[in-house]
Amino acid sequence: MADRFSYFISMKFKKSNQLFTISISLLSIVLFLLPTGFENPILVEKNQRVKALILETNNEDLHTHAVVTVGTQDLKMEISEGKFKGDTLNAHNVLMGQKKLDKIFKEGDKVLAVLTTNKQKDKVISARADDFYRINIELILFALFAIFLIVFAGLTGFKALLSFVFTALSIWKVLIPLLLKGFNPILISLLILAFTTAVIIILINGFSKKGFVALTGSLSGICITGFLAVLFGYFFNIPGTVKDFSETLLYTGFTNLKITDIFISGIFISAAGAVMDVAMDISASQNEVVLKKPEIGTKELITSGFHIAYPVIGTMTTTLLFAYSGGFMFLFMALMAKGTPMVSIFNTNFIAAEILNTLVGSFGLVLVAPITAIVGGYIYTSKSKKTTGALA
Template sequence: MNVIVLLAIILLVLMIMVGGKKGLRSFFSLFLNFGVIFFTLAFMLNPDMNPIILTFIASVLIGCISLFYINEINQKTIIAFISTMITTVILLVFIVFVSDSLMIQGFGEEETEALSGYSLYIGIDFMKIGVSVIILSTIGAIMDVAISIASAMHEIVKHNPKIGKKDLVNSGINIGRDILGADTNTLFFAFFGGYLALLIWFKDLSYSIGEIINSKIFSSELMLILCAGTGVALVIPISSWINAYYLLRVKEK
């Protein structure tokens, strides 16, 4: 049996054992999200299509699959979806500005040999592709924080219906603070895990710290971590305020 198929079966069994029906839907959502990304990449090959717009549409679809398909349509998932989309729009504007200022799109000199047999004249704006990569790399972490805060705040109101708006918002932010450190560290170590071979190569080539930091590959990945961390930090107050406003408004009615 193919090792990948075996690993997929093990993952499926564990997700069903732990999550039941929701675990099964979570497993199939991986393939649905892969399909969204695959078709988005296919459309990106068309020079007449804007990769940033395509990425935003893909983010909406991924949000619907990850929130509504897995957890069904309810108050928590709707608020988490709204919080995710608002944060994504704000982050998108920020990333476009930063990417245009840093000019780190394209390939670094370390990749020259691997790309020497390919043509780079493909008619696609690499700056927009870079923005798309960052957004797709960030959307999962943003959704994770948004649904975590929404679930926790709903439980707070359920067990303490007399809580005020200010206290509820502060509770949401305090919950987000605990998540913030874990998520940013996850993004950080994901980068170093994925690019460990590159860092070893830098060491073997006797790169100085300055040369490593100014390397296009390193700078682009570091920018991804910082932008993803910014998105996680932004979604905390946004999700906390929206949840508090909605929950207390429902309680008043």
């Protein structure tokens, strides 16, 4: 009788997991087709963006001063796709003396060309090379990532890929448009982060004890990280304009945006993945302990969870340090090359922002570990041993 009940519960959860996977797949398709609300049809109609091949270059108007090159590069390119495929056009590439934005093309380069057409869209008025064409290699890299993930992990790999796509679409199609429309950045970010975290964990683990424990720990960690980001963000007194392109938004006309709140929300968003990893590691490990030793008690399982958490926390905090430091390596090098005193370096708003990112994220990791271990200790030992296997 008990075995039949366990089988019934197992099949019920299996069906629920399948329906949930299908639902998220359909929701991802809807999000993909959903407009952001910030499309500019006039700009799209006037300008066509197509792949092109550079045939010839003329660099006579380029002038180099020290390490900066300015001027206009004249190009001849062949359109590789679209209505004007096969046409040869003259184009320009204007260099502004900003190395992070400027690029110099050479013969044989594939570029993304912007074509300005007339009202009838049957004639190109002007053309320019916008940047190197990278869409193809990006798609190839994503395809290799997807294939490897599915081949290595099978159905779980497919669900992981689905969660990846769903999270990316949620950020691009929901979070960013809502932020641009002036919604409260911290509240909206927390809500969307909580929802996407729930989707990811349920997709990977299904409706199970392991998923519930990991989700509880993750949401607790996200809330704690959010609170710490708001609290110490206030004391650090760092403006949101410390981030690249934040001022560009203001100059574009979005003067109503709470730039500093968006910066703070970015802190707990960037730490959410690591928080979820720690919660999942501890939950999965406790689940394995229970499967191997069903008679284990609550206190002993919590203690095991703590022992599992210690090395996980030790490596994950360093992971955040590497991740944030790597993005600012050139800034560190520039400050050191100038002989800037250490006290000035760590007081610079750019560096202080990364310190805030790293320490708040690490603090969240430290706190999520014991919370997950305690929750797991009670959840995994709360039901009878007969149903443990079915729900694990």
